[in-house]
Amino acid sequence: MSSELDAFDRKIIEALSQDGRLSITDLSARIGLSKTPCQVRLKRLIDEGYILGFRAIVDAQKFGLDHIAFTEVKLSDTREAALSEFNSAVRKIREVEECHMIAGSFDYLLKVRTADIRRYRQVLGEKISSLPHVANTSTFVVMQAVKEYAR
Secondary structure, three states: OOOOOOHHHHHHHHHHHHOOOOOHHHHHHHHOOOHHHHHHHHHHHHHOOOOOOOOOOOOHHHHOOOEEEEEEEEEOOOOHHHHHHHHHHHOOOOOEEEEEEOOOOOOEEEEEEEOOHHHHHHHHHHHHOOOOOEEEEEEEEOOOOOOOOOO
16 A cells, blocks of 8 residues: 655655666765665655656667657457457557557547658558558657757
8 A cells, every 4th residue: 555755755756756877875975864764765756656767868860760650540340349349459569669548530640650641651550550450540740849848
């Protein structure tokens, strides 16, 4: 069972959200706690699921992945079993960075990153359109990413 977060817990989460590579020494100095209690709190925050993990944020352009598109997906069936099938299948598409179920005129919004429009068209035609229960899609191409991630 999760416990309530206090000011120190919130400071730990905020500090690690800004820099996930902080050492325990630096983290404890930043939040005003000694190392051992800071380490215990960090372990608890991880164990209780407040902190889900740590990852490197890479520069996708350096990998030649300059093209971002947002794809609206409308399903032909929105019963729970159909949603589960779609959810499971979309997680397997490497080019789909994010997938969100939406309340509105369509069912899902996908963030898709590829090398170029030609590759996006292949992913759309061969992977996304072939997902279970997809009735139609609509694409919005990003001209410039103004803000990505929580930086």
